[in-house]
Amino acid sequence: MRILLDTNVLISASRSREGTPFLAFIQAITAPNRGVICEQNLEELRRVYKRKFPHKLDQLENFLALTLPELELIPTPELVMNEESSIRDAADRPILRAALSAKVDILLTGDKDFLESGLTRPKILTPAEFLRQI
Numbered sequence: 001m002r003i004l005l006d007t008n009v010l011i012s013a014s015r016s017r018e019g020t021p022f023l024a025f026i027q028a029i030t031a032p033n034r035g036v037i038c039e040q041n042l043e044e045l046r047r048v049y050k051r052k053f054p055h056k057l058d059q060l061e062n063f064l065a066l067t068l069p070e071l072e073l074i075p076t077p078e079l080v081m082n083e084e085s086s087i088r089d090a091a092d093r094p095i096l097r098a099a100l101s102a103k104v105d106i107l108l109t110g111d112k113d114f115l116e117s118g119l120t121r122p123k124i125l126t127p128a129e130f131l132r133q134i
Contacts, residue, residue: 003028004036004099006109007044009127014063021110024127027134028108029070038098040076074102086117106130
């Protein structure tokens with residue numbers, strides 16, 4: 001399965017090697033699964049770290065150095081898709097656009113805008129739901 005990891009999962013996984021988000025992250029990047037992130041995720045991840053955890057930027061860069069080779073980095077398309085209208089937060093829509101364009105199977109997130117969207121493609125799961133289903 002191809003699994004797009006949302007920024008909030010990446011933040012949690014990069015900050016602690018304990019807990020559900022990190023375990024879900026490891027499962028998502030372990031064969032037969034294929035972890036996917038989009039350019040928007042990467043930009044947002046660095047932006048959040050600079051704002052909230054500026055003293056932990058080295059930790060983020062170490063995490064990325066170890067994990068980026070294991071992830072498929074996909075572009076964030078600019079062309080708007082109809083399915084995006086079900087996402088309340090316009091800032092999240094490019095991530096859905098990337099997931100749809102790349103035809104990922106699962107979008108792994110803790111973001112309520114995705115979780116409450118009613119979308120069925122890709123399947124939208126929390127890290128806990130994902131771990132229960134594998």
